Amino acid sequence: MRYIFSTFLLFIFTTTVFSAELKIGIVDVNKILKEAPQTISANKKLEKEFGGRTEKLKAKVQVLQADEKKYQKEALTLSDDQKDKTEKSLQQRRIEIQRLERELREDMDIRRREEIGDLQEKINQTIDKIAADEKYDLILYNGIAYASENVDMTNQIIKALGGGASSATKNEDKKTSKELSKSKKDAAE
Numbered sequence: 001m002r003y004i005f006s007t008f009l010l011f012i013f014t015t016t017v018f019s020a021e022l023k024i025g026i027v028d029v030n031k032i033l034k035e036a037p038q039t040i041s042a043n044k045k046l047e048k049e050f051g052g053r054t055e056k057l058k059a060k061v062q063v064l065q066a067d068e069k070k071y072q073k074e075a076l077t078l079s080d081d082q083k084d085k086t087e088k089s090l091q092q093r094r095i096e097i098q099r100l101e102r103e104l105r106e107d108m109d110i111r112r113r114e115e116i117g118d119l120q121e122k123i124n125q126t127i128d129k130i131a132a133d134e135k136y137d138l139i140l141y142n143g144i145a146y147a148s149e150n151v152d153m154t155n156q157i158i159k160a161l162g163g164g165a166s167s168a169t170k171n172e173d174k175k176t177s178k179e180l181s182k183s184k185k186d187a188a189e
Contacts, residue, residue, distance in 0.1 A: 022137045022138065023134075023135060023136045023137050023138075024136070024137065024138045024139070024140070024151050025130075025131070025136050025138070025139040025140070025151055025152075025153040026139070026140050026141065026144055026147035026151045026152050026153065026154075027123075027127060027139060027140070027141035027152075027153055027154050027157055028141070028144075028152065028154040029120075029123065029141045029142055031154050031158075032123055032154060032157055032158055032161070033116065033119065035158050036119060036123075036158055036161045036162075037161065037162045038118075038119045038122065038161060038162075039119060042112075042115035042116075042118075042119065045115070046108060046111055046112060046115065049111065050104065050107070050108050050111075053104050054104065057097070057100055057101060057104060060093075060097055060100070061097055064090070064093050064094065064097060067090065067093075068090055071086050071087075071090060122161060123157065123161070126157055126160045126161055127139055127141075127157060129160070130153070130156065130157065130160060139153070
């Protein structure tokens with residue numbers, strides 16, 4: 001895979017020598033998945049969808065814990081037969097809670113993957129639109145070790161999806177803009 005990627009990059013860079021200018025963009029999909037407004041709404045949707053089951057599970061866990069504490073306090077006064085029955089009952093309830101927890105987690109993961117799939121579809125459509133509108137020759141995402149801010153178009157994609165850059169990202173952009181301006185001034189001198 002690295003060989004193919006390296007060959008591809010070598011091909012691109014050698015063609016840039018023969019062509020006028022190649023416009024390349026880089027997209028950090030993980031950042032988009034964290035900051036896009038659709039991610040926030042999907043999380044709220046999932047919370048609402050699974051909130052009831054989560055609360056019921058928490059209530060069962062609390063009841064089980066209370067019963068286990070009660071059993072520990074009363075264990076010395078119970079007969080062997082009562083101890084066995086209580087221990088079996090508590091163990092069955094633990095197993096049932098673990099099963100319910102596993103099912104809930106699996107259902108939530110399936111729904112989360114569905115929501116992320118929908119968002120990735122929107123991300124791809126947005127990237128295609130921006131690439132066509134701004135005449136990009138190549139846009140890469142996933143597996144990029146480093147990309148300068150000149151080619152990073154992640155914030156542009158987030159804005160196109162309807163969200164703004166986070167305040168930390170805005171501060172970083174301002175800081176970088178100042179550094180670039182300073183380095184340009186230093187280079188001019």
